[in-house]
Amino acid sequence: MKQPLAPAALYPPFGQYSHGVKAAAQGILVTSGQLGVAPDGSVPEDAGEQARICFESIAAILREGGLSLAHIVRLNAFVTDRKYMPAYMKARDAALADCPVKPASTLVIVAGFSRPEFVVEVEATAVY
Numbered sequence: 001m002k003q004p005l006a007p008a009a010l011y012p013p014f015g016q017y018s019h020g021v022k023a024a025a026q027g028i029l030v031t032s033g034q035l036g037v038a039p040d041g042s043v044p045e046d047a048g049e050q051a052r053i054c055f056e057s058i059a060a061i062l063r064e065g066g067l068s069l070a071h072i073v074r075l076n077a078f079v080t081d082r083k084y085m086p087a088y089m090k091a092r093d094a095a096l097a098d099c100p101v102k103p104a105s106t107l108v109i110v111a112g113f114s115r116p117e118f119v120v121e122v123e124a125t126a127v128y
Contacts, residue, residue, distance in 0.1 A: 001023065001024060001127070002021050002022070002023050002073060002101045002127070003021065003022045003023075003101070004018040004019075004020070004021055004101050004102065005018065005019055005020035005021065005022055006018065006019055006020075007019065013102075015089055015092075015093065015105075016092070016093045016096060016102050017075070017092075017102045017103060017104060017105035018101065018102045018103060018104055018105075019104065020104055021073040021074070021101060021103055021104050023073045023127040026128070027127065027128045028125065028126070028127050028128075029061075029062065029065045029067055029071070029125075029126040029127075029128065030123070030124070030125050030126075031058055031061050031062075031123050031124045031125075031126075032123060033076075033078070033121040033122065033123040034053075034054040034055075034057040034058055034061075034121065034122050034123065035050070035053075035054065035113065035114075035118045035120070035121050036049065036050020036051065036052075036053040036054055036118060036119070036120050036121075037053065037118075038053055043115075043117045043118065045117070046087070047079065047083075047084035047087040047088060047119045047120055048087035048088070048090060048091050050118070050119055050120040051077075051087060051088045051090075051091035051092065051120045051122065052091045052094075052095075054091075054120055054121065054122040055069070055091060055092065055095035055122065058072075058095075058122060058124045059095070062124075062126055065126075066128075067126050067128055069095060069096060069098075069099055070098070070099045070100070070101075071126035071127060071128055072096075072099070072103040072124045072125065072126045073103050073104065073125055073126065073127050074103055074104045074105075074124065074125040075092070075103050075104070075105045075106070075122060075123070075124055075125075076105075076106050076108070076122070076123045076124075077092070077105070077106065077107045077108070077120070077121070077122045077123075078107075078108050078109075078110045078113075078120070078121045078122075079107065079108075079109055079110070079119060079120050080109070080110060080111070080112055080113070080118075080119045080120075081109065081119070082109060084119050084120060085107060085109075088107065088120055089107075092105070092122075103124075
């Protein structure tokens with residue numbers, strides 16, 4: 001269903017992601033960007049904890065659609081400062097550790113989100 005693409009002419013990915021993923025699929029599930037807000041409305045100060053919550057939220061959305069994190073073919077992530085990149089990447093790698101094909105992934109530094117306490121946002125595209 002999914003084939004990782006890693007052309008020999010390209011420098012290897014900088015982390016646990018694929019340069020590209022070819023997916024022969026009938027359906028697609030796209031999440032909205034998920035912020036690091038817990039079900040009780042609290043927002044942890046720690047970027048890694050916010051990222052963990054983002055991935056838990058994405059997993060819940062996928063489960064609601066009958067899918068899992070293994071169905072993700074594309075991640076778009078946003079952080080408000082370079083200092084948050086390692087914490088985000090650690091949370092991403094932990095969330096996707098059991099996925100045999102790592103999704104394509106983009107990480108962008110942005111000026112901010114809807115509320116100043118948010119420092120990480122993640123959106124996913126999954127196929128089935």
